[in-house]
Amino acid sequence: METRYLLGEKQIPTHWYNIIPDMPGPLAPVIHPRTLRPVTPQDMLPLFPPALLEQEMSSERWIRIPDEVREVYRLWRPTPLHRARRLEEALRTPAHIYYKYEGVSPAGSHKPNTAVPQAFYNKAAGTVRIATETGAGQWGSSMAMACTMFGLKCTVYMVRVSYAQKPYRKSMMQLWGAEVIASPSDRTGSGRSILAKDARTPGSLGIAISEAVEDAATHDDTKYALGSVLNHVLLHQTVIGQEAKEQMKLAGEYPDVVIGCHGGGSNFAGLAFPFLADKAAGKDVRVVAVEPSSCPSLTKGVYAFDFGDTAQVAPIAKMYTLGHDFVPPGIHAGGLRYHGAAPLVSQLVHAKLVEARAAPQLACFEAAVQFARTEGIIPAPESSHAIRGAIDEALRAKEEGRERVVLFNLSGHGHVDMAAYDEYFAGKLEDFEYPSERVQESLRHLPHVAL
């Protein structure tokens, strides 16, 4: 009985899968934050290199992965697919649970899958420095690592609550040569104006994005990199699902349900999109995104045009949103504290091709501990949402007395999140109520986009 399904280096995918030609209808345009008219590639050139802008809008189903990128992927890809036999036993479920483990990357999560090509295309276009944001620090450390591999400088605006909670993520970024700044900061106009309104704000991804975008837009040698949400980021992550499909074949099974945690949508899309291609071709597979109940953009947000960031400097996209100035409670799954969602995932949820669920913090930690005590791996708090979703599916299968094949993405390890586990065991973690009033207030500030 096999437990791990492994591929060789030659089986690293040669192309990324672009879901755009298989979407259920045309994409909504991306809107300029000042003119409120659709953006042109020209508008975006100060922020991104041309190759990434091309990918953002491409209608090619398969996009070739450059050799230089595959060369770096070889440091940790293909990642293993595990059958969670010990967890299945503990749950006494007839379900078969599989997980794709992305925590084997040098930075400890799926994020380098896109950090590496973003650094590569920037270097090729002559960029000197990358400015970016990070929530939990997973993205910032991945970008720092990728920049050092391609000889780029890197500035990371790190959400203040995570900067305090996760000092070792900061150390990792510094080790890989990046400059790390707690956000909001006095380095940017947007940071200064947010601090003037609330000097004690925990910060948010929306605020940190504003600072990084402003930094890039005001320096000629600097471009911006985003760790999630955008089409090209989700595209790069599809190496996960492509490998998983091959590995499920080795296991002789096909998933009934595919699950990922959802912050901005990238690890979820990375695993799920290649399976959604099968669904579009008639295959019966359910696809589920699990988000935190304290920041439930997919399950409680509205599907509308909104700014991608708090200070309204980033483009406006049609997505599920809780409002761009909503500051989510300081849960430990820092990478899931984003007011919006990827436009591609949002459209798929709206079209009912993807299901969305919300899970509270304590239930996710409980699932993470059960997972660590059976499978051994200590999960990132973000990934614990996918584990919660998978365990719930397996328990439902048990209630119904049915076999079910469950596949989830274990997007990262939690070795740098031990302070969160300490707090959980000390009984100091709480479930935040869904901040309905603050969301309602924030939704009053959506931009009016007339197309």
Ligand SMILES: Cc1ncc(COP(=O)(O)O)c(C=O)c1O
């Ligand atoms: C381990 C891990 N999983 C998931 C996420 C959420 O991001 P996304 O929804 O883009 O995968 C993050 C974000 O920082 C993360 O670090």
